[in-house]
Amino acid sequence: MTLYNQAESNIRKTWFLITGFLIFIIALGWLFSRYFQSPVILYIAVIFSVLTSFGSYWWSDKIVLSMTRSHPIKEEDNRELFHIVENLCIASGIPMPKIYIMPEQQPNAFATGRDYQHAVVVVTAGLLGRLNKSELEGVIAHELSHIKNKDMLLQTVVVALAGIVVMLSDFFLRISFYSRRGSDNNRGGAIIALLGLAAAILAPIAATLVQLAISRKREFLADASGALLTRYPDGLAGALEKISGDPTPMRRASNSTAHLFISSPFKGKKGASWLVKIFMTHPPIAERVAALRGMKV
Numbered sequence: 001m002t003l004y005n006q007a008e009s010n011i012r013k014t015w016f017l018i019t020g021f022l023i024f025i026i027a028l029g030w031l032f033s034r035y036f037q038s039p040v041i042l043y044i045a046v047i048f049s050v051l052t053s054f055g056s057y058w059w060s061d062k063i064v065l066s067m068t069r070s071h072p073i074k075e076e077d078n079r080e081l082f083h084i085v086e087n088l089c090i091a092s093g094i095p096m097p098k099i100y101i102m103p104e105q106q107p108n109a110f111a112t113g114r115d116y117q118h119a120v121v122v123v124t125a126g127l128l129g130r131l132n133k134s135e136l137e138g139v140i141a142h143e144l145s146h147i148k149n150k151d152m153l154l155q156t157v158v159v160a161l162a163g164i165v166v167m168l169s170d171f172f173l174r175i176s177f178y179s180r181r182g183s184d185n186n187r188g189g190a191i192i193a194l195l196g197l198a199a200a201i202l203a204p205i206a207a208t209l210v211q212l213a214i215s216r217k218r219e220f221l222a223d224a225s226g227a228l229l230t231r232y233p234d235g236l237a238g239a240l241e242k243i244s245g246d247p248t249p250m251r252r253a254s255n256s257t258a259h260l261f262i263s264s265p266f267k268g269k270k271g272a273s274w275l276v277k278i279f280m281t282h283p284p285i286a287e288r289v290a291a292l293r294g295m296k297v
Contacts (some may be wrong), residue, residue: 007291011076011221013217017210017217018154018161018214021161021210022161023209024165024207024210025161025164025165028168028169028199028203030280032168032171032172032199035172037213038188048183050158058114060112060113060114060152061113061118061119061120064110064112064257064260065100065120065179067252067257068102068252068257069102069252069255070101070102070103070109071101071103072098072100072101073099073100073245078099078101078128080133081099081123081128081136081140082099084133084137084140084142085099085121085140087151087231088137088141088144088229089144091142092144092145092148092229093143093148094116094119094147094148095117095119097111097116097121097144098120098121099120099121099122099123100121100122100123100126101122101123101124101125101128102122102124102125103124103125104124104251105124105125105126105248106124106246106248106249106250106265107124107127107129107130107131107243107246108123108124108127108243108262108263109122109127109140109261109262109263110122110128110262111143111144111146111147111152112152112260113152114153115153116150117146118181121143121144121147124250125217126246127139130242130246131239131242134230134232134234134238135235135238135239135242136226136237136239137228137230137232137235138226138233138236138237138238139226139231139236139239141225141226141227141236141261142222142223142225142226143222143226143262144226144229145221145222145225145226145229146218146222147217148225149221149222149225151218151222154214154218155214155215155218155259158210158215161179162207162208162210162211164193165203165204165206166203168200169199169200169201169203169204170200173197173200179261192215212280212281215259215282216280216281216282216283217273219262219282219283219288220283220288220291223236223288223291224291224295227292227295231235231296233292233293234293237288237289237292237293238291240263240285240288240292241285241289243262243285244263244285245264247267250265250267252264253265255277258281259281259282261282263275263282263285264280264281264282
């Protein structure tokens with residue numbers, strides 16, 4: 001399989017997951033609206049969740065940069081890094097993003113921003129000190145691929161969908177304690193109530209798993225897209241090995257920003273079991289490296 005096929009496969013899988021997610025939400029909303037006999041509940045939850053999620057998306061770059069204490073640099077501050085980003089942007093056909101440095105010794109990087117005009121590429125100080133030029137190019141190409149693939153927008157949509165599920169489930173569990181619908185005298189109502197209760201408990205877990213699965217597919221896609229951009233998959237593969245093998249902890253690691261990084265900032269929490277994998281924000285590094293080195297450009 002070539003890197004082109006790998007990229008196309010990950011795009012298809014991502015949209016398959018999103019389609020399934022939408023069907024799941026519609027089914028959940030139908031079930032809850034049948035129980036309460038009111039579709040207004042679903043409409044309110046959807047509107048509120050979408051507004052809050054896209055509100056955070058609109059300010060995502062400023063929020064994340066503030067949380068990570070990253071600061072901007074100019075060309076004279078690091079000419080090599082600036083020129084790598086500039087050359088790869090020309091090759092990929094996207095505008096030059098702002099470049100920020102995160103004052104952390106753990107080698108890592110991420111991209112953020114709601115569109116091309118507000119895009120930001122952030123690298124840690126530790127990354128600049130540990131990677132050679134081809135490895136650094138691989139990492140930057142990966143992050144630029146996230147920008148070009150509009151992953152921030154996609155992740156925001158997914159977060160909004162997951163938020164709708166959580167809100168509906170929480171509302172159902174709270175109101176079901178005060179509602180007298182679905183009494184034992186109505187067998188059909190009782191069945192709907194039981195199904196609704198099971199869905200309310202399991203739906204947030206299912207939504208989280210789908211959200212994480214989409215995040216992992218986008219990482220595979222950014223790896224493939226980045227390798228196509230540099231035409232040198234071994235550069236990114238070598239960078240991933242160095243990043244994952246470095247034991248340096250990140251002082252400001254946060255669950256709310258962990259999914260943005262090229263590799264999870266939480267060290268010492270790796271695992272190979274299927275249960276660990278499905279709750280990971282990133283695919284295992286070994287799988288990503290094997291995919292890169294097994295593909296032909």
